[in-house]
Amino acid sequence: MTPAIQISKLDKTFQKQKRALDCIDLQVNSGEIVALIGPSGSGKSTLLRHISGLEKGDRHSEGEVLVYDDAVQKSGRLLSGIRRKRARIGYIFQQFNLVNRMTVRGNVLLGMLGRIPRWRGTLGIFTQEEKALALNALKRVGMDEFAAQRADKLSGGQQQRVAIARALVQQADIILADEPIASLDPESAKNVMDQLADINRQDNKTVVVTLHQVEYARKYCQRVVALRLGKVHFDGPVAELTDEVLKNVYGSSEALLTSRTDTDTAQSSIPGAVDYGTKALARVG
Numbered sequence: 174m175t176p177a178i179q180i181s182k183l184d185k186t187f188q189k190q191k192r193a194l195d196c197i198d199l200q201v202n203s204g205e206i207v208a209l210i211g212p213s214g215s216g217k218s219t220l221l222r223h224i225s226g227l228e229k230g231d232r233h234s235e236g237e238v239l240v241y242d243d244a245v246q247k248s249g250r251l252l253s254g255i256r257r258k259r260a261r262i263g264y265i266f267q268q269f270n271l272v273n274r275m276t277v278r279g280n281v282l283l284g285m286l287g288r289i290p291r292w293r294g295t296l297g298i299f300t301q302e303e304k305a306l307a308l309n310a311l312k313r314v315g316m317d318e319f320a321a322q323r324a325d326k327l328s329g330g331q332q333q334r335v336a337i338a339r340a341l342v343q344q345a346d347i348i349l350a351d352e353p354i355a356s357l358d359p360e361s362a363k364n365v366m367d368q369l370a371d372i373n374r375q376d377n378k379t380v381v382v383t384l385h386q387v388e389y390a391r392k393y394c395q396r397v398v399a400l401r402l403g404k405v406h407f408d409g410p411v412a413e414l415t416d417e418v419l420k421n422v423y424g425s426s427e428a429l430l431t432s433r434t435d436t437d438t439a440q441s442s443i444p445g446a447v448d449y450g451t452k453a454l455a456r457v458g
């Protein structure tokens with residue numbers, strides 16, 4: 174088994190008082206699809222942000238994050254080559270993070286930025302091959318007929334499929350999806366989860382997806398990691414995710430019920446999430 178993500182002794186304290194991550198040790202192997210669950214505020218988004226280096230762990234700690242044996246951060250410092258490392262990680266957000274005024278195709282092309290020379294990205298110059306790749310990715314998620322449309326004219330489910338297409342053209346090895354279905358109706362949620370599962374199976378991409386709805390974790394993921402108060406509270410095969418475990422994770426049967434039926438539309442706490450240099454690329458659309 175090849176480790177895709179290795180996290181050891183990762184601590185994160187916000188504002189010198191609240192420990193959002195508490196000595197996290199976690200390994201995700203290449204080709205796995207892992208659900209990250211836990212109550213609101215348990216640290217799920219914070220953990221994903223640390224994996225991609227969008228957030229740094231505590232200084233003076235031993236915390237370390239490696240992606241395919243390449244250190245992303247250590248002791249609260251990002252290591253050199255972060256742009257190259259981030260290019261291996263596709264990020265999908267609850268609120269899609271598309272550039273509204275750009276076309277669907279332009280948004281998908283943004284996924285290329287980590288792999289093309291900076292000057293071409295800045296000028297929005299893409300080769301025919303790159304444009305074809307973007308169209309293929311849109312076909313794959315059933316959105317090619319919308320290629321020329323502005324992103325903000327799409328429904329939430331459609332926008333999320335475009336965000337998945339963007340991650341596809343990035344050709345990332347790892348997809349981190351942070352509550353990708355939290356704002357979607359059940360049909361769109363199923364569609365988006367089907368796409369993620371397909372990318373995992375067909376393309377052998379490693380997927381880590383945070384979910385509020387435990388039933389989706391049960392249906393789509395082989396392994397579940399549950400956080401509680403910034404610690405890994407459960408890590409195992411989905412078959413071992415009993416009601417008893419869930420009660421311990423969520424604290425009460427009432428909270429558990431909420432986690433199962435939740436159609437939560439709350440904003441996820443991801444400040445400054447877009448890391449695509451979108452300003453320079455606005456003209457792509």
Ligand SMILES: Nc1ncnc2c1ncn2[C@@H]1O[C@H](COP(=O)(O)OP(=O)(O)OP(=O)(O)O)[C@@H](O)[C@H]1O
Nearest residue numbers: 187193211212213214215216217218219220441442
């Ligand atoms: N930028 C920040 N500044 C201060 N505190 C933060 C920041 N980001 C997260 N936190 C705190 O860290 C803790 C973990 O937050 P995080 O968003 O990771 O939880 P979560 O499990 O993803 O929650 P949810 O399911 O509601 O999205 C929370 O107590 C949150 O208030």
